Amino acid sequence: MKKLVAVLDSTLSIFCVLLTVVLVACVIWQVFSRYVLGVPSTLTDELARFLFIWVGLMGAAYTLGQNKHLAMDFLLMKLDGRANSLLKLVISLACVVFAGVVMLYGGGGLMLKTLSMGQISPALGIQMGMVYLAIPLSGFIMLVYLFRDILSALNGFFGD
Template sequence: MNMLKEKLDRALEWVCFGLFVVLVATVAWQVFTRQILNSPSSWSEELAKYVFVWLGLFGAALVFGERGHIAVDFLVRRLPAAPQKAVGMLSHVLVLAFTALVLVYGGSSIASLAWEQTIPALPVSAGQMYLAIPVSGVLTLFYCAHHLVEIGAGRMDPLEAEQAEAL
């Protein structure tokens, strides 16, 4: 499972990098056509909005996989090891339930409802663009399940490693 996670991490890093490059190029084109050519591009603003959303969702899944998300755990860190493990497992179960319900189920529902809705400026449907929601949800579910297994087996700290504060 660890090798699969590492490969998924690398693939997701490349996807996020690619999306960022597309976002920068699209916004640069938009600025160029608006400011230099005085003829704004009809598609660049729409594409930039959707690419930004995809980047945010996939980036959030990647950060969750790396356990880099925000955690307020100063009280939990004062507990003994067994309650820390229980709280760590419970928080991942809650994230798993939320992700399954909201991102995967809700995202799939909204994508299917909007599948036939066209985006005038782009050659794809709104439903295709909304697929980022359930796809990022599935990625987050995988990472969450991986963390649960690793925490349960004692191979992973139930709480994220403390980061040294930069001055």
């Protein structure tokens, strides 16, 4: 499990950095073409929007995996031992429900429905389902990290 998470961490971090670099390049070109050339680029405008979606969702999955997401952890800091592990388990299970139901199931359904309808983006002409693929993919990655967290919490609960 540790090896899988390590590979996922490095792959996801590189992917997020690459997406961000392309996103920044698109925005710089958009500003340059609009204000210097006087002809805004519709392709980079749409691409930047789609990249922003992907960076946000993949970054959220990566952040969850690094335990760097926004959290109110004052209760976790007050608890120790089995109580701390139990609360971590409950939090992880609640996150599993969200990532599994909303992101993986709901986002996957949205992606498949959009692909079956053949909706394409106006400027780039790509399938919108490929843009929406970020939702279930992010949910799946979150589930991998949450599975690791659940195993760790169970180990802490039963290991004491």
